[in-house]
Amino acid sequence: MAFQILLNVVLAFLWMFIKVAFDPISFIKGYLFGLLVMFLLRRFFRSRFYLYRVWAFIRLTFIFLRELVLSNIAIVKIVLKPKLDMRPGIFALETDLTKDWQITLLSSLITLTPGTLVIDVSEDNRTLFVHAMDIGEVEDEISSIKQTFEKAILEVSR
């Protein structure tokens, strides 16, 4: 991915040198034309065309923001409820992610999800231990959210 971005910048500079115009506008123009050329030649790259990955990253950021707002609404509801009748607990969550940065990202996402906080990661990086504010009724729902998070993170790193 880094190689593709670098190549795109080089193509933009090539455009500026061909046009003998050194200003930001012609850089942007050259970047867009370079993007087109690279899109046409995408089967010669080993990894995917990099805009897919950029798009997946933007989507992940929006998931992050949405979960932050939703988790705050959930917390406000629990705190302002007159009776404390939630049932907290710690459950184990198996993960398929392997790289360190993926696990860090997943645990940050889980921490910002409604009612869950990561306590520990097992030695072999396969299991996350999650403290849930209200276990039981939400456990299935939470595991489905995890599936979407894991999928989004895998989509970025594919």
Next chain:
Amino acid sequence: MTTIVNFIIGFLILAGALLFLIATFGVIRLPDVYTRNHAASKAATLGVMFVLLGTFLYFYSVEGHFNSRLILGIVFLFLTSPISGHLINRAAYNSGVKLWDQSVRDDLKEYHKKMQDDSSAD
């Protein structure tokens, strides 16, 4: 136009302050370290982000001053506060702070026990 922007600024600042207040209530009311950490690490994060965003919008629309440090502050906060919540939780668990007595399950305890058995068997 300015009226709308002013309303948005006022809403952001007030919502942030309200979230601080609720986070404080949560820290006082909730029964154990872990549930308190839920309130502190989430509500306070979004509260600070709202207040910073409101401040940024105020200086941008009223004074015409684009302060990029506020944006950087929002991003840093967004990245670091879940990690700090996690670390406080982990330190509390490893130093033996008990869960609330109405907690229903504890998979981590079984895991630690298993690890200890394995290491003593070696």
